[in-house]
Amino acid sequence: MKSFLEIFLGILTAMGGFVEIGELVFSVNAGVKFRYSLLWVEVLGTIGIIVFSEMSGRISAVTQQPVFSYIRTRAGYGAGLMTLLAANSVSLLTCTAEIGGLALLLKLAFGGNYFLLAALVLIGLLAAVWFLSFQAIERIFGLLGLFLLIFVIAALNLGPSWGEAASGLIPSLPKVETTSDYWLYGYFVVALMSSIMLPYEVYFYASGAIEDGWNATMINANRMIILVGFPLGSLLSVALMFVGASYFQPQMIEPQLPGTAALAAAAVFGKWGLIYAIAGMFFAFGGAAIENALTGAYNLSQFLGWNWGKYRTPKDAPRFHVTWMLMFVVAALIVMTGVDPVEVVEYSIIFAVVILPLTYLPILLAAADEDYMGTFKNGWLAKTLGWLYFAIICIAALAAIPLLIITHGGKG
Amino acid sequence: MTKQDRHFWIEATILLLLLASVVTALAISLSEPLNKDDLKIVAGNLRSFAASGRLLAIQYSKGLTTETFFRNQTELIQEKAKASADSLRGSKAEPDMHAHLSKAATLAQEITNALKESENTNDPAIEAAKLDSLTQQVSQEEDALKQ
Amino acid sequence: MSEHHLDLVRQLLDRQVVDKNHVYCGKVDDIVIDLKGGPKVKAILIGNGAASDRLPEFARWLSRTLFGRGITKIPWSDVLVVSDVIKLASDAKEHGLDERRGWAYDIVSKLPGAWKK
Numbered sequence: 001m002k003s004f005l006e007i008f009l010g011i012l013t014a015m016g017g018f019v020e021i022g023e024l025v026f027s028v029n030a031g032v033k034f035r036y037s038l039l040w041v042e043v044l045g046t047i048g049i050i051v052f053s054e055m056s057g058r059i060s061a062v063t064q065q066p067v068f069s070y071i072r073t074r075a076g077y078g079a080g081l082m083t084l085l086a087a088n089s090v091s092l093l094t095c096t097a098e099i100g101g102l103a104l105l106l107k108l109a110f111g112g113n114y115f116l117l118a119a120l121v122l123i124g125l126l127a128a129v130w131f132l133s134f135q136a137i138e139r140i141f142g143l144l145g146l147f148l149l150i151f152v153i154a155a156l157n158l159g160p161s162w163g164e165a166a167s168g169l170i171p172s173l174p175k176v177e178t179t180s181d182y183w184l185y186g187y188f189v190v191a192l193m194s195s196i197m198l199p200y201e202v203y204f205y206a207s208g209a210i211e212d213g214w215n216a217t218m219i220n221a222n223r224m225i226i227l228v229g230f231p232l233g234s235l236l237s238v239a240l241m242f243v244g245a246s247y248f249q250p251q252m253i254e255p256q257l258p259g260t261a262a263l264a265a266a267a268v269f270g271k272w273g274l275i276y277a278i279a280g281m282f283f284a285f286g287g288a289a290i291e292n293a294l295t296g297a298y299n300l301s302q303f304l305g306w307n308w309g310k311y312r313t314p315k316d317a318p319r320f321h322v323t324w325m326l327m328f329v330v331a332a333l334i335v336m337t338g339v340d341p342v343e344v345v346e347y348s349i350i351f352a353v354v355i356l357p358l359t360y361l362p363i364l365l366a367a368a369d370e371d372y373m374g375t376f377k378n379g380w381l382a383k384t385l386g387w388l389y390f391a392i393i394c395i396a397a398l399a400a401i402p403l404l405i406i407t408h409g410g411k412g
Numbered sequence: 413m414t415k416q417d418r419h420f421w422i423e424a425t426i427l428l429l430l431l432a433s434v435v436t437a438l439a440i441s442l443s444e445p446l447n448k449d450d451l452k453i454v455a456g457n458l459r460s461f462a463a464s465g466r467l468l469a470i471q472y473s474k475g476l477t478t479e480t481f482f483r484n485q486t487e488l489i490q491e492k493a494k495a496s497a498d499s500l501r502g503s504k505a506e507p508d509m510h511a512h513l514s515k516a517a518t519l520a521q522e523i524t525n526a527l528k529e530s531e532n533t534n535d536p537a538i539e540a541a542k543l544d545s546l547t548q549q550v551s552q553e554e555d556a557l558k559q
Numbered sequence: 560m561s562e563h564h565l566d567l568v569r570q571l572l573d574r575q576v577v578d579k580n581h582v583y584c585g586k587v588d589d590i591v592i593d594l595k596g597g598p599k600v601k602a603i604l605i606g607n608g609a610a611s612d613r614l615p616e617f618a619r620w621l622s623r624t625l626f627g628r629g630i631t632k633i634p635w636s637d638v639l640v641v642s643d644v645i646k647l648a649s650d651a652k653e654h655g656l657d658e659r660r661g662w663a664y665d666i667v668s669k670l671p672g673a674w675k676k
Binding site: 416419420422423424427 | 615616617618620
């Protein structure tokens with residue numbers, strides 16, 4: 001049984017680690033373009049990630065193996081390999097975007113050359129993951145990501161229209177100027193949902209459970225952390241949407257840089273608001289970069305049967321460690337080509353939607369399998385929600401590429 | 413040729429054809445002349461850049477942001493505007509869109525220049541006013557394209 | 560080994576292989592069966608040379624070009640227990656399957672703090 005303090009810290013960590021650069025940009029822009037009418041997508045996506053993270057954590061706690069370890073026996077070598085390549089590609093691109101975002105934030109705080117800063121970020125991330133324990137990494141980046149709460153306070157200060165927000169909780173078509181905006185709305189529904197339910201989140205959660213030494217007694221603590229921490233984390237996203245609606249829309253700005261989002265905090269609180277916003281984004285992006293690099297290493301190691309884990313002495317799991325280092329290095333090299341990190345994450349989020357069914361089906365099936373889970377298999381609630389969300393994900397996956405094309409790459 | 417070899421070449425050919433068709437589709441869409449929707453999107457981006465630059469200058473003049481933040485963020489937005497301006501200069505538009513294209517290209521260059529000046533200014537209030545006027549102009553152009 | 564019935568696909572193939580010290584040794588990529596005198600499992604195979612056989616032609620060629628054709632053959636006599644993992648009676652080193660070799664180990668072991676828990 002975990003102590004109250006541990007659960008409390010777990011909740012805060014889950015909350016602070018909820019947001020990453022893609023979610024940030026999409027949430028703010030969703031607010032700018034469609035005000036509050038995409039709020040229901042935030043709710044939908046948050047419930048979805050709760051359902052699958054709970055399953056993922058439960059599988060790890062009961063079977064003592066993360067769900068990706070079973071991908072070959074459950075799906076076969078070929079399908080498992082495709083899942084591996086797809087998931088790791090998305091993680092690599094997401095890591096790239098986060099590193100680019102970190103370099104941008106450093107430039108805004110201290111000035112300097114973007115590429116040199118990206119190299120510094122790479123070195124910093126390599127050192128952090130190498131020298132810090134898994135628990136230390138999670139706590140530091142998760143808790144310090146809570147600086148993003150400045151956006152919640154800013155959103156409240158900017159006087160949102162609560163009536164309009166409430167009606168945004170019900171899925172309905174927004175008031176738009178042109179018919180092409182309906183397609184854009186659809187694009188945002190798909191992209192926003194995907195940014196909340198990115199594959200790396202459930203895989204990292206599964207492996208993290210093993211790193212933290214969970215067993216079946218942790219199942220209820222797991223549920224508490226998820227049921228409280230994730231909705232609180234989604235409040236950070238929701239605050240960004242509010243800020244988009246009440247601050248940036250009147251200014252006619254569609255933020256395409258993380259620094260622009262920070263202006264909302266600056267408007268309300270001045271320089272200190274700016275500092276908190278940048279700090280919050282820094283630790284949120286940093287945490288996400290680390291999670292994606294480690295996820296790539298977890299997935300590859302678990303697919304091939306290598307020794308893995310930060311809990312293992314590095315000399316006992318050299319291939320695992322080299323893999324996450326390579327993830328960072330390759331991601332940084334892509335940043336060095338000068339691509340726009342926000343554009344990278346926008347495309348990788350759409351690609352992630354397309355492979356989302358491939359990601360979630362093994363989790364759903366494994367969590368329901370009595371041979372694996374015994375008495376801990378999916379109850380009626382998990383089963384119902386799991387299959388419902390699987391259907392939603394499949395629809396989104398089919399709609400994603402057509403919507404991307406119709407909306408000219410999500411611009412209109 | 414053994415059955416295995418045959419399968420190998422069939423698969424390789426299919427992959428190659430898929431790749432070739434994706435690359436061709438991309439190449440065609442990039443070289444097509446800009447239509448109304450494309451220009452509307454470009455105008456929207458420019459409006460966003462100009463408005464961001466204006467907001468930055470206003471906030472800096474009120475002491476709400478640090479100097480480092482102001483100059484570097486303006487630089488980042490200016491780079492985006494410049495990329496847009498360069499791209500417009502080298503583009504072709506559909507026959508009835510020529511006027512709009514040249515208007516957009518002009519505005520893009522003006523916005524780029526204004527942002528460059530703002531980046532190095534000591535009087536952000538003036539730059540804010542300039543960028544405000546440019547925001548209005550490009551916004552009108554954007555509305556015209558939405559018709 | 561007192562297994563009366565071994566479902567090769569569901570219980571053996573693609574399962575995690577561990578040595579006597581519970582060190583991971585890869586996954587069962589293929590199985591060698593002796594068909595003479597009643598089917599018997601002769602050995603399990605670990606390595607890309609075996610795993611890539613299960614891919615379509617082009618993917619197989621690509622996989623082998625990038626990751627080699629290595630195969631490690633472990634005689635069935637060395638398999639101690641078939642449960643949720645395949646446990647070997649011997650040490651991973653005896654089969655060359657331990658990870659304290661190769662360029663990954665060379666890099667990692669030279670970094671400071673590589674021995675720490």
